[in-house]
Amino acid sequence: MQKWVRKKISYICSMLNQEDLFKKIISHAKEYGFVFPSSEIYDGLSAVYDYGQLGSELKNNIKNYWWKAMVQYHTNIVGLDSAIFMHPTTWKASGHVDAFNDPMIDNKDSKKRYRADVLVEDYMAKIEAKIDKEVAKAEKRFGDSFDKEQFVSTNPRVTGYKEKISAIGARLYKSMEENDLADIKALIEELEIACPISGSRNWTDVRQFNLMFSTQMGSLSDDANTIYLRPETAQGIFVNYLNVQKTGRMKIPFGIAQIGKAFRNEIVARQFIFRMREFEQMEMQFFVRPGTEMEWYEYWKETRVNWHKSLGIPEENYRLHNHEKLAHYANAAADIEFKFPFGFKELEGIHSRTDFDLSAHEKYSGKKLRYFDPEINESYVPYVVETSIGVDRMFLSVLSYAYTEEKLDDGSERVVMNIPPVIAPVKVAVLPLLKKDGLPEKGREIFDALKVDYMCQYDEKDAIGRRYRRQDAIGTPYCVTIDHQTLEDNTVTIRERDTMKQDRVPVDQVASIIAERIRPQL
Numbered sequence: 001m002q003k004w005v006r007k008k009i010s011y012i013c014s015m016l017n018q019e020d021l022f023k024k025i026i027s028h029a030k031e032y033g034f035v036f037p038s039s040e041i042y043d044g045l046s047a048v049y050d051y052g053q054l055g056s057e058l059k060n061n062i063k064n065y066w067w068k069a070m071v072q073y074h075t076n077i078v079g080l081d082s083a084i085f086m087h088p089t090t091w092k093a094s095g096h097v098d099a100f101n102d103p104m105i106d107n108k109d110s111k112k113r114y115r116a117d118v119l120v121e122d123y124m125a126k127i128e129a130k131i132d133k134e135v136a137k138a139e140k141r142f143g144d145s146f147d148k149e150q151f152v153s154t155n156p157r158v159t160g161y162k163e164k165i166s167a168i169g170a171r172l173y174k175s176m177e178e179n180d181l182a183d184i185k186a187l188i189e190e191l192e193i194a195c196p197i198s199g200s201r202n203w204t205d206v207r208q209f210n211l212m213f214s215t216q217m218g219s220l221s222d223d224a225n226t227i228y229l230r231p232e233t234a235q236g237i238f239v240n241y242l243n244v245q246k247t248g249r250m251k252i253p254f255g256i257a258q259i260g261k262a263f264r265n266e267i268v269a270r271q272f273i274f275r276m277r278e279f280e281q282m283e284m285q286f287f288v289r290p291g292t293e294m295e296w297y298e299y300w301k302e303t304r305v306n307w308h309k310s311l312g313i314p315e316e317n318y319r320l321h322n323h324e325k326l327a328h329y330a331n332a333a334a335d336i337e338f339k340f341p342f343g344f345k346e347l348e349g350i351h352s353r354t355d356f357d358l359s360a361h362e363k364y365s366g367k368k369l370r371y372f373d374p375e376i377n378e379s380y381v382p383y384v385v386e387t388s389i390g391v392d393r394m395f396l397s398v399l400s401y402a403y404t405e406e407k408l409d410d411g412s413e414r415v416v417m418n419i420p421p422v423i424a425p426v427k428v429a430v431l432p433l434l435k436k437d438g439l440p441e442k443g444r445e446i447f448d449a450l451k452v453d454y455m456c457q458y459d460e461k462d463a464i465g466r467r468y469r470r471q472d473a474i475g476t477p478y479c480v481t482i483d484h485q486t487l488e489d490n491t492v493t494i495r496e497r498d499t500m501k502q503d504r505v506p507v508d509q510v511a512s513i514i515a516e517r518i519r520p521q522l
Contacts, residue, residue: 417475422519428479
């Protein structure tokens with residue numbers, strides 16, 4: 001009994017530590033100008049956030065890094081910027097009007113509302129956490145001789161956990177596919193899932209909730225048409241597929257990429273910027289010949305995983321999850337998941353969408369959206385492979401990885417944001433050692449030379465150690481320090497954020513050294 005209690009206490013402490021870490025990340029993001037609650041002077045607006053001076057830089061850098069990889073580095077992918085408002089029939093054709101729903105359930109005691117499927121998936125995630133714990137214990141026990149794959153496939157406790165997850169998932173996704181809301185509630189009751197707030201299991205029935213925001217277009221209410229704020233950016237690509245193909249003289253296979261805002265009236269928007277009502281997507285739709293879609297699906301899975309690895313974030317923070325339950329438009333789907341402080345969650349989706357979207361728009365619009373393929377002398381509706389990543393989730397994954405509390409050799413502590421240098425909001429800080437003796441003038445000269453190519457900061461206030469700490473806290477990878485020796489031999493010190501190592505280099509080499517160190521690894 002005592003052993004079980006110790007295990008339970010250890011698990012609870014681990015969960016609390018992760019919760020505390022997440023709270024620290026959120027607090028740090030606000031304190032240093034990354035993310036602010038929207039309309040905060042009016043007590044904010046639920047699940048809506050503003051990006052501050054550093055956050056907007058980091059967000060733009062993430063988008064630029066993605067755009068280079070997807071458009072600039074590919075000769076057969078082009079960009080698009082479609083409107084947020086679209087003809088309402090677009091969403092009828094795409095299935096969003098009839099099928100863009102989430103199952104909703106309320107707890108009668110706490111009066112809190114939840115997505116029913118998320119309650120079950122969170123329960124499954126807790127079982128998966130038990131598997132991870134068993135693996136970690138075995139790895140510690142067996143050391144270098146540990147075979148994780150064999151252990152996971154043969155250990156009775158782990159296989160039991162896996163079978164339970166599989167059975168729950170199969171039942172949940174079958175019920176969702178068949179719109180059997182009564183069975184979803186029955187599953188929640190059988191698993192004895194309690195409300196996280198009240199702790200009770202006093203649930204309402206499950207009902208469907210459409211996630212699209214609607215509004216009216218027109219100067220008079222009598223003439224107004226109901227239109228929707230787009231819940232995804234993909235449809236803007238599909239309705240422009242033929243325009244881009246013809247004007248760009250594109251040959252299949254080719255892709256159309258887009259970065260843009262989307263809006264979803266989430267039942268429960270939570271976990272900071274992970275799930276918001278207004279968010280931004282980076283999507284690419286790749287048009288291929290029918291029959292080749294699985295080959296391209298595998299290609300884009302590998303390509304997108306490699307893009308994430310190129311940032312230098314350790315591989316153990318990612319995993320690939322293949323979908324058991326597929327969306328109505330897909331014949332294959334996978335998620336690249338990231339290990340957030342609240343567990344592994346979806347970061348990017350790769351989907352084989354078949355010809356569902358273009359065929360549906362052909363049907364509803366009455367316009368042909370076919371491609372004549374000269375290689376096979378045949379016209380057809382292309383199949384599509386999609387890659388879709390949330391900018392805000394990508395932003396949060398970077399913050400989650402980067403936030404680090406370090407205890408230094410001298411006993412002092414520092415908070416450092418280990419943001420990958422290529423996307424860091426500020427690349428270089430120029431710091432004159434003193435505010436006199438000509439050092440500020442030399443510092444300004446160096447700053448003016450560097451700011452042409454890099455987002456830089458100039459800071460001459462406080463002791464140099466405090467200034468280093470400020471730059472560590474916002475993730476600046478390099479600090480250039482100007483001292484009296486600079487005036488004698490025209491050399492400066494470059495300090496590296498992660499190692500705190502300092503190198504003495506000539507001023508005329510600073511720009512090239514920094515360029516080499518932050519070169520994209522795409």
